[in-house]
Amino acid sequence: MGDWVHVPVMLEEVMSHLLNDREGTYWDGTFGRGGHSMALLSQLMGLGKLVASDRDPLAQAAAEPLLENPQFSFEPCDFANMVAKIPYQLNGFLLDLGVSTPQLRDATRGFSFQEDGPLDMRMDPTQGMSAAELIDATSERELADIIYQYGEERLSRRIAKAIKENRPVTRTAQLADICRMAYPRRHHRIHPATRTFQALRIAVNRELDQLADVIPRAAAKLKPGGRGVIISFHSLEDRIVKRAYKALVAAGGFRLITKKPLIPSEEEAQRNPAARSAKMRVIEREES
Ligand SMILES: C[S@@+](CC[C@H](N)C(=O)[O-])C[C@H]1O[C@@H](n2cnc3c(N)ncnc32)[C@H](O)[C@@H]1O
Known part of the structure; x- marks a missing residue:
């Protein structure tokens, strides 16, 4: 395990x-x-309080030193299940989606096509199927659909076929090679494995279901004047946030603080390339 910072x-x-x-x-x-x-x-x-949660065991370890502060508490939990455990009305919630730099860079977690490691990709390695198991358990057609829907990869059928032909696929470098071979030989703007890795990560962690599930329930916990802040990193996530916020406003009792998503400054994007695709949307519960 490395000590990369986020x-x-x-x-x-x-x-x-x-x-x-x-x-x-x-x-x-x-x-x-x-x-x-x-x-x-x-x-x-004074009475200010921060309840934090994450489904990654290493996030829990990182939270430990903060537990000395009586204003802070931590619960190891995915956010869709966590929301029901919060006994308070909130002044605000934050969801900063996706994976952290240490998760991505730690080869043993299997998130990165740039480092070889077991093809796992679970944020919580104690829950559900790894990416290798998912590949094994799905048909070629289902796999192609996952890669198309969650990766917006137009070569999804070709890649799914190549994956199935090369089974068992158990290592990240192996999957990255399969994607590279499935792509026509020409200059690529992004690595040919980028979209397939994104798709498998979303499917393994049920990321979009978690997000769609949590937003209305977290918003219902906001006090009048309370704010919900969500940062997403790709268009599938941002679309869910945008639609869920719109539905809350249409139903009444909420207003959009960001008509258009906020994006990082030029300076931040230069300094921290991981921030480049970030989009932040904010909603507020209206005072009654
Ligand atoms: C971009 S990082 C957050 C970084 C954090 N804001 C910081 O400043 O260090 C995303 C984190 O969200 C967690 N995560 C993603 N989806 C989750 C979910 N559905 N439930 C709980 N945690 C989740 C990941 O495990 C990861 O630690």
């Missing part, structure tokens, strides 16, 4: 949109390595 994305924007009462109660549903949580905690006073 640089929190759009930190200033998160703080200025999320923090509305320094004695309020907040939920960070994607603690990661705690970048956003620590910034928020440093601003809380």
Whole structure:
């Protein structure tokens, strides 16, 4: 395991949109390595509280030193299930989606096509099927559908066929090679495995279902004036956030703070390439 750091994305924007009462109660549903949580905690006073959660066991380990602070608590849990466990009305919640840099760079987790490791990709390695098991358990057609829908990969059928022909596929480097071979030989803007890895990660972790499930339930926990901040990293996620926020506004009682998503500044995108595709959307519960 390496000691890669995770640089929190759009930190200033998160703080200025999320923090509305320094004695309020907040939920960070994607603690990661705690970048956003620590910034928020440093601003809380007196009765202020931060409940954090994440489904990655290494996030739990990273949260441990903060537990000395009585204003902070941590629960190892996916965010769709966590929301029901929060007994408070919230001044704000934050979901900073996707994977953290340490998850991505740790070859043993199987998220990266740039490092060889077991083809796992589970954020919580104790739950559900690994990517290798998923590949094994799905038909070629289902696999092609996953790669097409979650990766928006137009060569999905060809890639799914090549994966099935090369079974068992158990290593990330093996899958990356299969994708590369399935692509026509020409200059690629992105690595030919990018979309397939994204698709498998989304399927393994049921990322889109989790997101669609949590938004209305987390929003229902907001106090009047409370804010929901979500940062997404690809168009499938952003579409879900946009539609869910729109539905909340249409149903009444919420207003959109961001008509268009906020994106990182030029300076941040230069400094932290992982932030480049970030889109942040904010909703607020109206005062009654
Ligand atoms: C981009 S990182 C968050 C980084 C964090 N904001 C920081 O500053 O360190 C995303 C985190 O969300 C977690 N995660 C993603 N989907 C999740 C879900 N459905 N439930 C719980 N945690 C999830 C991942 O395990 C990962 O640690």
